[in-house]
Amino acid sequence: MELREFLAEDAIQLDLKGESKDEILKELIGLLGVDDKSQGILFKMLKRRENLGSTGIGKGIAIPHCRSLVVNRLRLAFGRKNGGVEYKAIDDQTVNYFFLIVAPPLEVSNQYLPVLGRIAQFAKEPDVAERLAALENPREFLALLEEKGV
Amino acid sequence: MNQNLETLLEIQDLKSQRRELAEAGEREMQEQVFGLGVDEALAKLDEKIAEMEESLPPPVKSRYRRVSTRLPRFLVPVINGTCYGCFVAVPTAQASDSERNAEIRSCENCGRFLYHVD
Numbered sequence: 001m002e003l004r005e006f007l008a009e010d011a012i013q014l015d016l017k018g019e020s021k022d023e024i025l026k027e028l029i030g031l032l033g034v035d036d037k038s039q040g041i042l043f044k045m046l047k048r049r050e051n052l053g054s055t056g057i058g059k060g061i062a063i064p065h066c067r068s069l070v071v072n073r074l075r076l077a078f079g080r081k082n083g084g085v086e087y088k089a090i091d092d093q094t095v096n097y098f099f100l101i102v103a104p105p106l107e108v109s110n111q112y113l114p115v116l117g118r119i120a121q122f123a124k125e126p127d128v129a130e131r132l133a134a135l136e137n138p139r140e141f142l143a144l145l146e147e148k149g150v
Numbered sequence: 151m152n153q154n155l156e157t158l159l160e161i162q163d164l165k166s167q168r169r170e171l172a173e174a175g176e177r178e179m180q181e182q183v184f185g186l187g188v189d190e191a192l193a194k195l196d197e198k199i200a201e202m203e204e205s206l207p208p209p210v211k212s213r214y215r216r217v218s219t220r221l222p223r224f225l226v227p228v229i230n231g232t233c234y235g236c237f238v239a240v241p242t243a244q245a246s247d248s249e250r251n252a253e254i255r256s257c258e259n260c261g262r263f264l265y266h267v268d
Contacts, residue, residue, distance in 0.1 A: 035268065037151050037251075045163055048198065052191040055184055063183075067170065068163045069227050072267045090185050104227070105166035113175055120183045 001111060003076065003118055003145050011077040012138035016098070021050070021087050024079065025064060028100040031077040038070035042102055056089025061123045065101040065116060074103040074111050078141060080132060097132050099123075122150045151251045154210045158254070159265055161202050161214075162225040168195040169222075210254065217261055225263040236260035 011031045018024035025046050029039045045066040049055065056062040077100040084094030099119045103112040122128060125148060135141050170176045171188060180186040206214060218224035226235035228250075233240055238259040244250060250266040257264055 037156075041156065041159065041163075044160065045167075048164070049167070052194060053184055053186040057183055066163075067166055069159055069225065069265055070267065072227060072229050105163070105170075106223075113179060116179060116183070120179075 001114060001118075003115065003122075003150050004142050006074055006076040006111075006115065007078065007142065007145075009138045009142070011075070012141050013077075013079045014135055014138065014141070016079045016081040018081065019085065021085060022047070024081060024085055024098060025050075025100075028064065028077050028079050028098055029102075031079065031100070032071075032075050032102065034071065038068075041070050042066065042068055046100075054088040054090065056087040056091075056095045057120065057123060058089055058091035058093065059123065059129050060084060060089075060093060060096040061099070061129065062087055062089065062095045062097070063099045063101065063116065063119055063123070065112075067103050067105045067112065069104060071102050071104055074101070074115060076101055076115070080135065097123075097129070118150045122148055152253050154206060155251060155254050155263070155265065157202055157206060158210075158214060158225050158263055161199060162223070164195055164199050164202070165222070168192060168199070171195070213254075214263075217256075217263065221260070221262055223262065225265055226257075227267045228264050229267050233257040233260065233262065233264060235262040240264065 013031055016024055016027050018027045026043055029042050045068050046064050049066050055064045079098045081096050084096040087095035089095050101115060131144055171192060177188050180188055223235060226233060228240055231239050235257060236259050244255060255264050
């Protein structure tokens, strides 16, 4: 299993416009191409998860995630916000890089946890933040995932 | 989309989240990667679920209680015309109706509430 299996090029946005956590979450959900009603439900579920504790894991990286019936397969999106936004991350720093994961409650192959684990592993690599900052297009992001073997 | 169906869907999503968070693998991941206090999070989810259940109008709440007591997955998606609770086809007229989430419908075979996913 590789992360890029779940990530289309049009679900990668290297110039997010949002200026707040909520705006960024909405923008990321918009990358998934689901209908407006489903976007609203996903936003509520992601907010509920964030209200339990921030998904900002430090080093400028966040992994907002939820399960919901409104999607019928695991979906990923990636976004970069130049300058970062306040996200109540674990290290109190602003967040620039966002990996969104949404999945249905019951998947046949149950990939949700392994995908979450792979992203967390990727985010811990010492050069990742620097490499993400230097990306010029979505293809470079996919190539980075491939290079890191995630 | 029917407002009560949306509430039922959110309750089902929250219950799924709660169930998974309580499992060993997810608990460990949430604690180690996100520093989440899982027991506290579970208590908050229980509180939210109870609040949403109370917000349902009495006839819907009574129907919900009846179905969810028997079937923990009380609301399931319909994908390609099939109920994903019992895997029996739903009637064609219902599956193809463009306003299919505008009212609360149940599977004629298993009784679960249905949410149509495109």
